Amino acid sequence: MSEITLVIDGVECKGSQGDTILQVARANDVYIPTLCFMDGLTPIGSCRMCVVEAEGSNKLLTACTSPVTEGMKILTKTDRLIQYRRQILELLFAGRNHFCMFCSQSGDCELQRLAIEHGMDSVRYPFLYSDFHNDASDPNIQVDHNRCILCLRCIRVCSEKVGAHTLDLEKRGWGTTVTADLGQQLGKSETCVTCGACAQVCPTGTITLRDFVYRGRRTDCDSQVETLCPLCPVGCKIKAYVRTGSVVRVEGLSTASADGGQLCSKGRWWLPSSTERERLAVPMIREGSSFREASWDEALSLVAEKMTPALESGKAGALISEISTDEELAVMSSFFRDTMKMDKVDGFYGNQLRGFVEGFKPFARQGVRPFTGAHHILESDAILVLDADPQEEAPVVASYIRVSTIIGRAKLVNVSSGKNPFEGITDADLRVSGKEMKALLVALREGGAGGAVPENVKGALEILKGAKKPIVVLGSNLAKTPELVTEALNLAVACGAPFDDGLAVVPMFLASNSLGALNTVTGGKDWLSEGDLDFLYVHSTGMVDEDTHSLNAMTRARFVVVQTPFMVHPLVQMADVLLPVPAWFERSGHYCTLEGDRRKMNVVVPPQGNLKGLGVIMKELAAKLGRTLQEASTAPCENVYVAKAAPDKAQIVTTKEVR
Amino acid sequence: MAKPKVASVWLEACAGCHMSFLDIDERIVDLIGKVDFTATPITDFKEIPEVEVGVIEGALGNEEELHIAKELRSKCKILIAWGDCAVFGGINCMRNFMPAEKVLEEGYVHTATTVNPDGVIPCDEVPALLPQAIPVDRAVKVDVYVPGCPPEADVIYYVFSEILEGRIPTVPTDVMRYD
Numbered sequence: 001m002s003e004i005t006l007v008i009d010g011v012e013c014k015g016s017q018g019d020t021i022l023q024v025a026r027a028n029d030v031y032i033p034t035l036c037f038m039d040g041l042t043p044i045g046s047c048r049m050c051v052v053e054a055e056g057s058n059k060l061l062t063a064c065t066s067p068v069t070e071g072m073k074i075l076t077k078t079d080r081l082i083q084y085r086r087q088i089l090e091l092l093f094a095g096r097n098h099f100c101m102f103c104s105q106s107g108d109c110e111l112q113r114l115a116i117e118h119g120m121d122s123v124r125y126p127f128l129y130s131d132f133h134n135d136a137s138d139p140n141i142q143v144d145h146n147r148c149i150l151c152l153r154c155i156r157v158c159s160e161k162v163g164a165h166t167l168d169l170e171k172r173g174w175g176t177t178v179t180a181d182l183g184q185q186l187g188k189s190e191t192c193v194t195c196g197a198c199a200q201v202c203p204t205g206t207i208t209l210r211d212f213v214y215r216g217r218r219t220d221c222d223s224q225v226e227t228l229c230p231l232c233p234v235g236c237k238i239k240a241y242v243r244t245g246s247v248v249r250v251e252g253l254s255t256a257s258a259d260g261g262q263l264c265s266k267g268r269w270w271l272p273s274s275t276e277r278e279r280l281a282v283p284m285i286r287e288g289s290s291f292r293e294a295s296w297d298e299a300l301s302l303v304a305e306k307m308t309p310a311l312e313s314g315k316a317g318a319l320i321s322e323i324s325t326d327e328e329l330a331v332m333s334s335f336f337r338d339t340m341k342m343d344k345v346d347g348f349y350g351n352q353l354r355g356f357v358e359g360f361k362p363f364a365r366q367g368v369r370p371f372t373g374a375h376h377i378l379e380s381d382a383i384l385v386l387d388a389d390p391q392e393e394a395p396v397v398a399s400y401i402r403v404s405t406i407i408g409r410a411k412l413v414n415v416s417s418g419k420n421p422f423e424g425i426t427d428a429d430l431r432v433s434g435k436e437m438k439a440l441l442v443a444l445r446e447g448g449a450g451g452a453v454p455e456n457v458k459g460a461l462e463i464l465k466g467a468k469k470p471i472v473v474l475g476s477n478l479a480k481t482p483e484l485v486t487e488a489l490n491l492a493v494a495c496g497a498p499f500d501d502g503l504a505v506v507p508m509f510l511a512s513n514s515l516g517a518l519n520t521v522t523g524g525k526d527w528l529s530e531g532d533l534d535f536l537y538v539h540s541t542g543m544v545d546e547d548t549h550s551l552n553a554m555t556r557a558r559f560v561v562v563q564t565p566f567m568v569h570p571l572v573q574m575a576d577v578l579l580p581v582p583a584w585f586e587r588s589g590h591y592c593t594l595e596g597d598r599r600k601m602n603v604v605v606p607p608q609g610n611l612k613g614l615g616v617i618m619k620e621l622a623a624k625l626g627r628t629l630q631e632a633s634t635a636p637c638e639n640v641y642v643a644k645a646a647p648d649k650a651q652i653v654t655t656k657e658v659r
Numbered sequence: 660m661a662k663p664k665v666a667s668v669w670l671e672a673c674a675g676c677h678m679s680f681l682d683i684d685e686r687i688v689d690l691i692g693k694v695d696f697t698a699t700p701i702t703d704f705k706e707i708p709e710v711e712v713g714v715i716e717g718a719l720g721n722e723e724e725l726h727i728a729k730e731l732r733s734k735c736k737i738l739i740a741w742g743d744c745a746v747f748g749g750i751n752c753m754r755n756f757m758p759a760e761k762v763l764e765e766g767y768v769h770t771a772t773t774v775n776p777d778g779v780i781p782c783d784e785v786p787a788l789l790p791q792a793i794p795v796d797r798a799v800k801v802d803v804y805v806p807g808c809p810p811e812a813d814v815i816y817y818v819f820s821e822i823l824e825g826r827i828p829t830v831p832t833d834v835m836r837y838d
């Protein structure tokens with residue numbers, strides 16, 4: 001990239017070929033007002049706020065779309081420009097309903113901020129009072145078209161980052177409005193994934209989220225904490241807004257980041273409502289069909305009393321949520337495994353994880369990291385989705401797949417036993433039963449060398465053959481058959497090694513810190529269905545519903561201790577003793593994410609009342625049992641599947657017959 | 660020289676701007692020493708006298724308000740539009756999205772708490788509605804705009820102080836607000 005020197009407002013600035021005036025100005029701390037521009041989204045220069053003067057040019061240039069050229073002399077703050085900008089703002093205010101006094105976004109609004117910044121103390125143009133509709137059809141997202149300035153940020157984020165492309169424009173001129181699907185109300189849209197990204201980027205009060213409005217402006221909040229969303233293994237970085245002890249709003253960090261600053265429908269709605277959920281505040285002991293409050297001393301003594309005989313008879317088990325942080329998992333592992341010498345320890349997703357681990361094993365032995373950062377999907381040119389439903393399993397991965405396919409023009413091959421989760425954008429769609437899956441994977445790997453290839457497979461084969469950066473998305477369902485996981489990895493090996501960090505595979509782990517769990521609490525086998533227990537210790541984060549397999553085991557166990565921050569049902573009904581723990585927003589620690597990095601979770605709202613941290617509880621319980629809690633000895637999650645060999649060194653392995 | 664005279668009127672608005680003016684607190688004593696408040700919503704002047712500074716709070720929604728605005732304009736040298744209603748039209752503009760007849764019908768016949776079986780809409784006793792509620796500057800020339808709902812007391816005080824110094828002020832951007 002050749003360097004370009006230009007002068008902005010009399011200051012010499014350096015930029016590179018291809019940079020826009022706005023990019024160079026920002027890099028050199030020159031402020032140019034913008035409205036439709038947003039980092040990471042395609043600049044369209046539609047609002048004209050960023051107009052600048054260039055010496056020798058009669059027309060004004062939009063800084064966000066005009067590339068810099070050598071020797072350019074740019075002025076950004078002349079009286080003429082400031083008058084034009086104010087004029088644009090007045091026209092926007094005159095066009096639709098921009099009366100701030102009855103708008104939920106007043107104070108957070110970028111249009112308002114710019115108008116004030118430009119000293120707009122009156123509007124010289126006639127107000128149009130045009131009556132657009134207010135689309136309240138969606139239960140979560142409200143769209144008041146009367147407040148829209150047609151900046152198209154929502155449309156761009158929806159298509160470029162979420163890949164849903166639900167939103168677009170309809171009609172022309174004055175009557176132009178944002179619409180969903182083909183002129184549908186948002187609530188009736190078939191493509192909307194209800195992620196709320198449109199509201200996050202909306203500069204005015206047009207698209208708002210019912211859960212967030214009137215709970216506090218961003219500027220009114222007591223604190224804004226950067227943390228991660230612990231609901232799924234993608235671990236999106238988020239900013240949580242706190243007001244009077246409540247999480248009132250969560251937002252993705254930046255549209256310029258790999259994930260596009262998006263959140264999914266899980267994180268967007270679940271997280272801000274969590275501070276309002278019913279908490280378990282003090283230890284409780286079952287008394288008939290209900291519970292009575294107890295002191296920590298009494299509750300832990302009872303737990304110890306019931307645990308001791310069960311330990312002796314080998315009928316004590318522990319189920320630990322994999323949504324816990326690395327540090328918490330280490331404490332639990334050190335308590336149950338190292339201190340209490342229990343072997344019946346597992347996570348809620350143990351079976352699924354064991355399936356993946358078993359399938360990864362041959363490649364782990366070769367020292368190859370068997371998966372890659374999920375955002376690499378955005379760089380790939382062919383995506384093979386194997387029995388996965390990412391929109392359910394990890395919705396942001398589904399966004400990556402859609403964006404890569406629609407924007408990046410990657411080819412999409414879906415192989416599944418059921419419905420195609422990417423209906424309409426797949427280039428090849430293969431419907432196979434579990435038994436046929438292995439043969440198909442082998443056929444795809446061998447490129448038809450092993451014999452005649454069925455007609456419908458040919459298309460998929462062509463796509464994989466022609467791809468330079470193919471990537472495989474493994475559904476959680478596949479983990480039921482480890483041989484298929486291995487075969488899928490074999491296929492990835494055969495397709496080459498386009499990414500440096502590991503094989504081009506994205507496994508749909510279901511729990512957010514699955515990698516941390518592998519090192520700590522995940523057991524060697526499924527003991528849960530093996531026989532009834534006398535004692536079962538359950539550590540839940542209360543964030544995800546427990547599966548029936550685990551709940552059944554709890555029903556059968558004689559004595560159940562449930563550790564949970566929230567009064568979640570049916571989990572709490574299973575308990576004989578309930579122990580409170582801090583909720584996600586009161587904890588800090590690390591998660592190893594599908595994106596391939598170890599991310600930090602921070603305390604958003606400090607814990608209050610009688611809460612004790614997990615480390616303290618387990619230490620006190622150990623003391624009741626006459627033991628001392630061992631120091632946590634497990635390695636952090638990033639050491640699981642650490643790459644010792646480059647992915648291009650991976651060898652194809654042979655697998656057993658799939659029954 | 661005699662103290663400059665000020666007159667203020669409360670048109671289609673909630674009186675919040677005048678309340679906000681009273682929030683200048685003890686500074687009002689100082690201000691009264693420098694200016695004469697004549698006709699205001701809190702004094703009992705039947706006629707607006709000739710004044711140096713006229714202040715309008717509120718939008719113009721009916722014939723009477725339009726008349727008062729024109730009268731005040733003709734009797735003052737500097738006219739200030741106080742608050743969002745006077746500057747932009749404010750909350751009164753919510754009715755501009757439908758015809759004035761519909762507004763009257765809604766207000767006098769259809770609202771849940773109204774008992775008006777004959778559907779009588781007052782027309783002789785009250786001033787006629789304008790087709791739309793309009794900002795003051797749509798009817799008369801405005802010299803100083805003070806947006807805000809309401810404008811803060813400090814801003815109101817600043818505007819008076821500047822006028823007393825012989826300047827025509829604009830509200831500085833760091834204290835301007837629309838809500």
